[in-house]
Amino acid sequence: MRTRTAAAAVLGTSVLLPLLAPAAAHADTAKGDTVFTSVAFNKKTFNVGVSTAQTVNVAATAKDGSGMQGILGAKLISSDDRIIHAYAADCTRPTPTTMKCVFRFTLDPDRGDYYDLKNSSAGTWRFTAEAVAKDRDFYDLETSARIQVKRLARLATTQAGPEPVAKGAKLTVTGALTRADWNTNAYAAHAGRSVALQFKRSGTSTYTTVKTVTSDAGGKLRTTVTASASGTWRWKSTSTSTTSGATAYGDTVTVR
Template sequence: MRTRTAAAAVLGTSVLLPLLAPAAAHADTAKGDTVFTSVNFNKKTFNVGVSTAQTVTVAATAKDGSGMQGILGAKLVSSDDKIIHAYAADCTRPTSTTMKCVFKFTLDPDRSDYYGLRNSSAGIWRFTAEAVAKDSDFYDLETSAKIQVKRLARLATTQAGPEPVAKGAKLTVTGALTRADWNTNAYAAHAGRSVALQFKRSGTSTYTTVKTVTSDAGGKLRTSVTASTSGTWRWKSTSTSTTSGATAYGDTVTVR
C-alpha cells in the first residue's frame, strides 16, 4: 500500500521529480469495498519515434459505498522501472459514491534528463494509483492496468528492378529496416529481423507473402525473385514486444 500524504492528493499540474528507489511491481491490493470500476487509456499501444512526444491519457473511475476521498499517486511505470508522473489531472464526482479522474502523461524520446525515453524502457508499462475512500478503505492498483510502449520501426520505400522486366527473368528487390534509438534520438539499423516480401498482382487488392528475408547488420534487405506477372512488391515487418511493425511503400513493376 502506498503512503498517503496531503501532497499526493493535490490535483492539477504536477512537479516532475524522479524517485530514487525503483518501483517494484506488486499485485493489486485492497481493503473493504473500494474498487476501480474502469481504467481506460486513449490507446493501448504507443509506437514512439525519436522526436515527437506522445500523450497517454488515463481515465480512472473508482467507487466505494461511503464515498471517495481521492485517487492518489497516479503514475506510469516502465518495464525498467522508470517512473513518470501525471502532468495534469482532472477529477470529478459523477455520483455520491464514485470519483473519476483523467490523468495525462508525456512519453518524450527527445529529452536528455530522467524523463526522456531510453531503449531499455520499451515494453509493458503499468498505470499505478490508489483509490482511497472516506472510510479509509482503499484499492491499490499496481499490475492490472497496462499499455505497450514500443520503438517505432520504419521500412524504406521498396525498390524492385529492372523495370520493366521480361517474364521469367530475375527481379532484384531491396529495402532497409530501421527503428527508433531512444538513446541517441536517431533511427538506427534494425539487424537480424525476418521481414516479409509481399506481392500484389495488378488489378487486385490483396498482398501475399512470397518469402521472408533477414535484415543484415546495416538493416538492409535484398533478394531475387522470378518475374511472372505485373504487380507491386513491398516489404512488411511484424511487431515485437518492444518494436512496432512497419510496412514499406510498394514498387510496381511491369512484366513484359
C-alpha cells in the same frame, strides 16, 4: 500500502500531482469495498519515434460506498522501473460514491533528463494509482492495468528492378529496416529481423507473402524473385514486444 499524500484529485479541476518515491512492484492490494470499476487508455500500444512526444491519457474510475476522497499518486512504470508521473488530472464525481479522473502522461524520447525514454524501457508498462475512500478504505492498483510502449520501426520505400522486366526474368527487390534508438535519438539499423516480401497483382487489392528475408548487419534487405505478372512489391515486418511493425511503400513493376 504506500504512504498517502495530501489529496491530489480535486473535483472538476486540473491539478499537478505530487512526485512519489519509487516503490517496488507488487500485486494490487485493497481494504474494504473500494474498487477501481474501470481503467481505460486512449490506446493500448504506443509506437514512439526519436523526436515526437506522445500523450498517454488514462481514465480511471473508482467507487466506495462511503464516497471517494481521491485517486492519488498516478504514474506509469516501465519494464526497467523507469517512472513517469502524471503531470495533471481532470477529476469529476459522476455519482455520490464514484470519482473519475483522466490522468495525462508524456512519453518523450528527447527530453535529456530522467524522464527521457531509454531503449531498455521498451515493452510492457503499468499504470499505478491509489483510490482512497472517505472512510479510509483503499484500493492500491499496481499490476493489473498495462500498456505497450515500443520503439518505432521504419521500412524504406521498396525498390524493385529492372523496370519494366521481361516475364520469367529475375527481379531484384531491395529495402532497409531501421528502428528508433531512444539512447541516441536517431534511427538505427535493425539487424537480424525476418521481413516479409509481399506482392499484389495489378487489378487486385490483396498482398501475398512471397518469401521472408533477414535484414543484414546494416538493416539492408535484398533478394531476387522471378517476374511472372505486373504488380506491386513491398516489405512488411511484424511487431515484437519492444518494436513496432512497419510496412514499406510499394514499387509497381510492369512485366512484359
